[in-house]
Amino acid sequence: MAKKTPPITIGANSIAKIGNRFFLIVEVEAKAPGVEIDPVFGVRTTAKQAASLIKAGVMRTIFKKFPPIPSSTKKVELKGVLFANGRIFSVFDVENTTDVSVLVRINREQANRLIRGGARIIKVVRKPF
Incomplete structure (x- = not known):
């Protein structure tokens, strides 16, 4: 019997330090026949949580x-488009030998243009767990 891939997995994930705050940037991949959903979320973490996650092997955001x-x-x-700690970024999923998130700082005009063009606003859980 062939090994079955779980329908929901974690894709690109990393810790971003934006200003003086830390965020876990994570892609949730849901795949099944006829379904491919892969949103990215930001989750605010404490500095201690970020350090522990990095020590455990989570990459730093590029x-x-x-x-x-x-x-x-x-x-x-x-x-x-990610709005975090007073800054704005376009967020890219880059897949080659690894699956990583790349953040590019943009201004509000660029963000509005991307959003008008159909880009999603990346949801951020703003209160650390």
């Missing part, structure tokens, strides 16, 4: 000045 460029070995997907 910040870039420009959007990543797809290639034959790299798939790039805009996941949405």
Whole structure:
């Protein structure tokens, strides 16, 4: 009997330090026949939680000045716009040998343009657990 892949898994996940606050950036992937849902969420963490998660192996979020460029070995997907700690970012899922989130700082005008064009606003759980 073939091993069955669970229908819900965690994709790209990382810890972002934005200003003086920490956020867990996580992609939830839900896949079944005819269904592919993969939203990204932000979850505010404490500095202690962020340090423990990094120590346990969670990557630090990658910040870039420009959007990543797809290639034959790299798939790039805009996941949405993140408003966090007074800053705004476009969030990309980059898949090559790994699955990582890349954040690119943008201004409000760029964010509004992306949102008007159909980009989602990434939900953030603002109170740490």
